[in-house]
Amino acid sequence: MGKKKKNSRREIFIELSERISDGYISPGVKLIEQELSSEFGVSRPVIREILSQLEAQGLVKKVPNKGTVVCKIDPGSLFEIFEIREVIEGLAARKAAQNTTAKDWKDLEKKFGAPGDKIVQNKQFEEYLSLVTEFRKRIVSSAQSKELSALINSIYAKIRIVQRRVIILPGRIEKGIIEHREVLNAIMKGDPDMAESMKRNNLHSALKDLKRYKKWVF
Amino acid sequence: MGKKKKNSRREIFIELSERISDGYISPGVKLIEQELSSEFGVSRPVIREILSQLEAQGLVKKVPNKGTVVCKIDPGSLFEIFEIREVIEGLAARKAAQNTTAKDWKDLEKKFGAPGDKIVQNKQFEEYLSLVTEFRKRIVSSAQSKELSALINSIYAKIRIVQRRVIILPGRIEKGIIEHREVLNAIMKGDPDMAESMKRNNLHSALKDLKRYKKWVF
DNA sequence: ATAATCATTATTGTATACAATAATGTTATT
């Protein structure tokens, strides 16, 4: 395998993170240092540093003398992570309600209106995913907490690939859009308690569906 | 500087983590690869892998062509982390209440009784710290969530050194012990909502004192 | 033919060596 272009360490780290959390590299797949070294045009020690970072991040696992494999997420861990998301993203919603006013959300309110209904009716999963992703990112940035933002992104990277399997569960987007509207209303009203409560309710509801249909998710 | 004994990678990582979060290596101090290499008896590339992991963990920061320095925590980040702890450890308390019964806490209830009063009256900070640490660890293990446990420990490592400066704030342990007893009571009653609420109240109270006396903490 | 043993290959684990950059100290000039 021939060398390709030379990338910076940070870029390689991000590239591999995204490949894993987007599912381009499947859980259980072994990452071979020499191949990565050739592909990215850097030496093996550099690759090993990056793999160490990915391990500390929880995306891969190094087994001694065997190699580095992409973490596969078991149902138990997934449920645990959703519980954590419940309180963490609940906090983000709370802080978003504190730090913003209604006018900051007019654009999203519009998107969640008639266009939202259409997305749900036509089961446009891709559009639904990008809508709720935009909402989630807006909440996180509105929370104005670097630590919280880093934490949410780090946790989300682990389960991003699962998200696609969650939203196609029967009735999920129908419930999801209602729950998201409740969150949005609470934030626009400037009601932190309600915003947190509704965001927690949203993720709790997703977790319940996840448990109910776990045979189809795993 | 001569070589010492040979340690495993994992051991070196833990050793350095503890040195940092215990405050034996102060924030801002530069970690020199050659020195660590000599001290632990491993080569520089191995040290570099470990430093990369510590960076991913958020304990150190690598600045290009300058070196690796221990992260110094600014007031803003500290407040943010305490907000996060509020909801994360609140969740742990909730789950502890769900997973245990009163008899699991008899020993701690006793320690929080008369001996607890004595600790507070005599301002025995070291004993207070070890008591609440034991309580926190018990809550975490009772939550029975590997993901939650890893997350709490990871966050706590960043602010462990500050904890010592928090409990010596005027009136802190007096309030603290009352709040901890409320958490314990809620858990023993098997009331998850109350347990979460009281744990959040406890950390919120600590955060308020932290903000009030921040001149003395930083 | 099948299973066990050995040799070969591939991959990880580690150390050393060299290049590039920044920090430090020294000398020369004004």
Add this chain to the structure above:
DNA sequence: AATAACATTATTGTATACAATAATGATTAT
């Protein structure tokens, strides 16, 4: 004497080379 230019040193960044281990395949004995 002070400052600027230069040389030296220390430290990081990177690649190569070698050792150890595991996986694979071939060969032999039953």
